[in-house]
Amino acid sequence: MYITDGVFSMDGDVANLLEIVEIAEEYDLITYVDDAHGSGVMGKGAGTVKHFGLQDKVDLQMGTLSKAVGVVGGYVAGKQEVIDWLKVRARPFLFSTSMTPGAAAAIIQAVDIMMHSTKEHEQLWENGRYLKEGLETLGFNIGHSDTPITPCIVGEEKLTQQFSRRLQEEGVYAKSIVFPTVPMGTGRLRNMPTAAHTKEMLDQVLLVYEKIGKELGVI
Numbered sequence: 001m002y003i004t005d006g007v008f009s010m011d012g013d014v015a016n017l018l019e020i021v022e023i024a025e026e027y028d029l030i031t032y033v034d035d036a037h038g039s040g041v042m043g044k045g046a047g048t049v050k051h052f053g054l055q056d057k058v059d060l061q062m063g064t065l066s067k068a069v070g071v072v073g074g075y076v077a078g079k080q081e082v083i084d085w086l087k088v089r090a091r092p093f094l095f096s097t098s099m100t101p102g103a104a105a106a107i108i109q110a111v112d113i114m115m116h117s118t119k120e121h122e123q124l125w126e127n128g129r130y131l132k133e134g135l136e137t138l139g140f141n142i143g144h145s146d147t148p149i150t151p152c153i154v155g156e157e158k159l160t161q162q163f164s165r166r167l168q169e170e171g172v173y174a175k176s177i178v179f180p181t182v183p184m185g186t187g188r189l190r191n192m193p194t195a196a197h198t199k200e201m202l203d204q205v206l207l208v209y210e211k212i213g214k215e216l217g218v219i
Ligand SMILES: Cc1ncc(COP(=O)(O)O)c(C=O)c1O
Pocket: 005, 009, 034, 036, 037, 064, 065, 066, 067, 073, 074
């Protein structure tokens, strides 16, 4: 099997699925894409596989309903035989309580919105662009994200955690991500702009980042 994320959550970069599918075909491998961070974001909302036009080539797509969809639960999409097999063999599916009717209704509604409107999707990407541009202009290292996920790389672990605490004191929630989740010395603040953020909110975030960045000597 070739298993990969569609969008990598810590850097916001995107898997090169075209190359991955080519390798998988050469070695006759099953392809499996975890699109937890790609669904609702890539491919105009339909995910990373659709972004690359590989719907007929990728065997399994898995995603969560807790991120862009905003509820709870997850899904697996693939050929009918595989789905039938999972229904009788996938332990988390077999031995867990099913989701509540309320959650299912909210998911249906969210997917319906995603399928019939590009407004939220466009706003999400616009907000991501705006935040990235603002942080970069201030002199922060924002890595090489291809998606709205906007890491702000501080480096040293303790300093990153201190930065995150100071942000929270000033009303900005950006969790610090440090070793062993990311390599030593690449601690970062993980900014997740959403479609619900307004330009005023993002401007406020940038003001706070500037203040704390200078206070802690990061910029
Ligand atoms: C790549 C990836 N896959 C799967 C999951 C699991 O999603 P959930 O927490 O909704 O079960 C996550 C969540 O954090 C994730 O980042």
